[in-house]
Amino acid sequence: GENVEQHPSTLSVQEGDSAVIKCTYSDSASNYFPWYKQELGKRPQLIIDIRSNVGEKKDQRIAVTLNKTAKHFSLHITETQPEDSAVYFCAASTALGYFGNEKLTFGTGTRLTIIP
Amino acid sequence: EPEVTQTPSHQVTQMGQEVILRCVPISNHLYFYWYRQILGQKVEFLVSFYNNEISEKSEIFDDQFSVERPDGSNFTLKIRSTKLEDSAMYFCASRRTGTSDTDTQYFGPGTRLTVL
Numbered sequence: 001g002e003n004v005e006q007h008p009s010t011l012s013v014q015e016g017d018s019a020v021i022k023c024t025y026s027d028s029a030s031n032y033f034p035w036y037k038q039e040l041g042k043r044p045q046l047i048i049d050i051r052s053n054v055g056e057k058k059d060q061r062i063a064v065t066l067n068k069t070a071k072h073f074s075l076h077i078t079e080t081q082p083e084d085s086a087v088y089f090c091a092a093s094t095a096l097g098y099f100g101n102e103k104l105t106f107g108t109g110t111r112l113t114i115i116p
Numbered sequence: 117e118p119e120v121t122q123t124p125s126h127q128v129t130q131m132g133q134e135v136i137l138r139c140v141p142i143s144n145h146l147y148f149y150w151y152r153q154i155l156g157q158k159v160e161f162l163v164s165f166y167n168n169e170i171s172e173k174s175e176i177f178d179d180q181f182s183v184e185r186p187d188g189s190n191f192t193l194k195i196r197s198t199k200l201e202d203s204a205m206y207f208c209a210s211r212r213t214g215t216s217d218t219d220t221q222y223f224g225p226g227t228r229l230t231v232l
Contacts, residue, residue, distance in 0.1 A: 032219045043120075043207065043223040044159060051219075089159060093219070103149065103161040103172060104221060 002027040004092050006107030014115050019080055021110045023090035024072040030092040033073045038087045085114045118142045120224035122208050128230045129198055137193045137227045139208030147211040148191045152204040198231045
């Protein structure tokens with residue numbers, strides 16, 4: 001089955017600097033890669049996702065890049081703000097397709113702390 | 117914006133007791149999931165459900181677990197005889213369809229299960 005590795009486990013950056021979180025996956029059939037943000041005691045919330053037919057996607061200060069050959073994808077947060085502090089999880093899925101009900105396999109999470 | 121809801125928010129039970137965790141998925145969603153997150157660890161897939169039957173289950177989802185959609189709105193997870201190691205946050209998630217433009221799984225706020 002799919003295995004997702006995520007690094008680093010903790011990351012502290014100064015407010016205004018950029019943060020990068022990296023994930024690798026094992027199953028070449030995976031084609032959907034979401035990123036979830038989880039604040040303490042709250043539900044995971046989707047912040048951005050990317051499909052395997054795209055190499056990069058950006059949404060304001062957040063971007064995700066995907067390298068299918070190397071089987072890794074990364075989350076980039078620019079101009080970080082205190083409210084970006086949270087745990088971030090990457091995930092992988094073979095979700096595409098009409099009968100796509102496939103599960104998400106999550107990485108181990110990165111605790112991001114923004115230092116004011 | 118519609119959200120997945122879950123009840124109760126916190127359930128405390130004695131080892132060996134049965135518990136039922138309840139979820140109300142987003143109303144026009146067709147795919148339903150249960151995940152769990154042991155404190156400080158990653159989110160793990162338990163089971164997916166579509167068209168009134170289980171689509172996939174993980175090795176965690178043994179004979180002690182069952183899921184049901186008893187009516188048009190609720191989706192439940194039952195643990196027949198709880199063990200200490202079942203203590204975790206349980207998240208319900210739902211997804212609209214299986215087509216590629218609706219991959220997003222939306223998570224509920226979770227039920228924290230504590231087994232004493």
